[in-house]
Amino acid sequence: MSEVSTENGTLKLNAAAREGGRWNLEICVPIPLTNMPKVFLANAEDGFGLAHVDHKGEVCYSDQEGESYDPTDLARVTAFAFQRACSVLEEASKKRSKRDFRALTDEFExxxxxxxxxxxxxxxxxxxxxxxxxxxxxxxxxxxxxxxxxxxxxxxxxxxxxxxxxxxxxxxxxxxxxxxxxxxxxxxxxxxxxxxxxxxxxxxxxxxxxxxxxxxxxxxxxxxxxxxxxxxxxxxxxxxxxxxxxxxxxxxxxxxWRDYLLERTGQISARHHVAVIGCGAVGGRVAEHLAMSGVDELTLVDDDVFTYDNIYRHVLGEGSAGTNKSKALRRYLSSKCPGLKITAEPVSAETWLSRTTQVNNCDTLVLTTGKPGLERHINREAFANRWPHRLISGWLEPLGLGGHVMVSQYGQAGCLECLYSDWGGSDPSMRVSFLKPGQSVSRNITGCGGRFMPYSSIHAARTALLICEAALGQKSGYSCWAGDASSSRSEGLELTSWYERCREGKPSGDVAHEACPCCSS
Known part of the structure; x- marks a missing residue:
């Protein structure tokens, strides 16, 4: 192996694989060694009919995807590249002599x-x-x-x-x-x-x-x-x-095209129509992940307008401010995921759910409205009218405490209503809440009209991922994630035993309630 030159941060070496020079190679070693060396046939025309040799004569001896090596060991890495390239050439030469060109035509493109x-x-x-x-x-x-x-x-x-x-x-x-x-x-x-x-x-x-x-x-x-x-x-x-x-x-x-782009992710297009009702920080991320995960069709339902207030925790940005959330989200996802059928419904959840034909075309309804009363009402309607859809409710705890997901479906025990225990009473608290009831957690920066619940884009994303896993799988029931409680404790908030239980690991036990007026009747 002899040095030819060093130019533009690359060390060029000449090498012959055997005495007599069966393979005359040029090895280009980047200095510093931030990438693997490139190996070329000294005469590119010698590569005709050889698999794994491109038009310029470069030998593809490694796909370099995740290749691990010591960037300080120049000699060893160069020797490895040389030996691996020679092995590739020897194998390709044997196939060429047998007129076996399948590997070459497979990489024609x-x-x-x-x-x-x-x-x-x-x-x-x-x-x-x-x-x-x-x-x-x-x-x-x-x-x-x-x-x-x-x-x-x-x-x-x-x-x-x-x-x-x-x-x-x-x-x-x-x-x-x-x-x-x-x-x-x-x-x-x-x-x-x-x-x-x-x-x-x-x-x-x-x-x-x-x-x-x-x-x-x-x-x-x-x-x-x-x-x-x-x-x-x-x-x-x-x-x-x-x-x-x-x-x-x-x-x-x-x-x-869509099928090819999905195949690059290891996924295939699924015959699955999901409606995301509520396109805020959580719902927007749910829609984005589902769009990139192979669902066949998305319907986005929200009558609200996207504002600057949510830019730092929503998938939408400044260009969407002042426009309807469902329409802006459709525009964003249509550009991001070509070929996916997306429908925007800039109406309230109640209005859209009254359109029976549209609702019946969906397989799964994701509820990310941030309105517990509304989602409980939808859950009751679904069970009372025997809807065939899977209902997936997802919501956040404040200050990064965690997030919850509940999958409900007529005919199965355990639903959103099971998580409450105030049937006929006045206590609206959840059995799975991470905060004890009666504590104020919303923030107010600009007055009563500007109240909001504090959580970040990371918290919205973690909850959205749980919702998507439920939407794409067949698992039913309750799931959650429990985050760090330091912010909540610093504000003097009291946590429930359910939070401590979830923080230690996955919650055990069935959340189905035998007295639930929806799924137990």
Whole structure:
């Protein structure tokens, strides 16, 4: 192993894997060693037909996701990179000699992206042959560039986002058998593009001979799913029966459709329609987490206006101040989670619940209104009328003491009403409250109209996560989290034995009450 140079904070080394130099490699070691070294074939063209070697000749010997190493041990880390790269090359060479190119064609898309000049264009839905596809291309032919520069801005199905760039017809050609990529280290040639177009079929060949700019998107099968890759090019007619492809520019596709984006999180889209009634600090976070967790549809119900007062504990920000919470939340989540169906209902809970058809389309109703009396009323209505929905109530204790979640459903013992013991009486306290009754916990900064309960965004988020776990699972009953009580004690507040019990661990025992007028009847 010999040093070549040190430039721009990178130590470059030449190395041969064996005597006789079976693999001549260049190792680029960053100084300081904040990333793993990069290993290249000294001659990129030697990588043709080898899996895990990109167009530039870089050897993919590690995905570098969570790779642990000592950044002070330069020699050992460099030796590890060298040995691992040699092992990858040896294994790839054996497969190449047997003409086993499955690993190479599986990573075709990654290889294509490493070709100089390749860029990425967004696509909002999986391509299909019978759906018209369009692309917006930026064409730069200014004098002095030496050649025409092409760049695909985006692909679309007839509704371009950038109105300034013209929308051109694009073509999608699925390949039924995988092909090998262009040779490493070489530009895409006319000959290789002709070969690719031929593999695309008769329609691809017919389109390619037409004069002008072309946008061709291809797919080919891999072990799981499809590789998507494309090419921009111009066809120049040079004479009778003579043509030439110019400005050949590769591109890849950024998949922007919901199923793909969810798969990246290890989740799949679930046939689950959830209504979040109450879109405040807790409800807003519930909606956000559910939107990113694969639910199929969300309905957001709230007639209140979002104000500056809640900016530091709500998912919405300054731009939403003065607008209805449900509408602002829908706008925010639609941008954050493309493809999710979201309906905003800027009406009261009572009004929306009276719309039987809309309610019956939901599977789960999340109650995060911050109004215990209202949620008890909804719970009673649900049991009296045998609603099939799961009802999930979630609420916070002040000053970071904790949060509670109760899942209720007709036909199951244990419901929100079970947590109270004042049936026919005047005591509205809960059996699971963390604070003893009769204590004032709200704050007042600006007068009676400005009273609020003190809790932070972290407290809202912890409670929201509990609610989401209940909504996405099948577990019923009561759950909670118990936080630190130092703030409450410093204000002289008295805590219940239930808090102490929950603080020590998960609460034990069934909260169902045998005298409950809802679930026990």
């Amino acid at each position: 990654g290889y294509w992206q490493s070709i100089p000049g390749c860029h990425r264009a967004n696509l909002t839905a999986p391509p299909v042959s019978d759906r018209a596809l369009y692309g917006q291309v930026n064409k730069d032919n200014r004098p002095g560039l030496g050649k025409v520069s092409l760049r695909l801005l985006a692909l679309n199905y007839g509704s371009p986002k950038d109105q300034k760039a013209p929308n051109r017809k694009a073509h999608y050609f699925p390949l039924f058998s995988p092909i090998l990529p262009p040779k490493n280290g070489q530009a895409i040639s006319n000959e290789w593009l002709i070969y690719l177009i031929k593999e695309g079929g008769i329609e691809a060949q017919k389109e390619s001979v037409k004069k002008g700019l072309h946008i061709f998107l291809f797919s080919q099968p891999r072990s799981e799913g499809l590789s998507l890759f494309g090419v921009l090019f111009e066809t120049k007619i040079l004479g009778k029966n003579k043509k030439e492809f110019r400005s050949i520019t590769p591109f890849t596709v950024q998949r922007c």
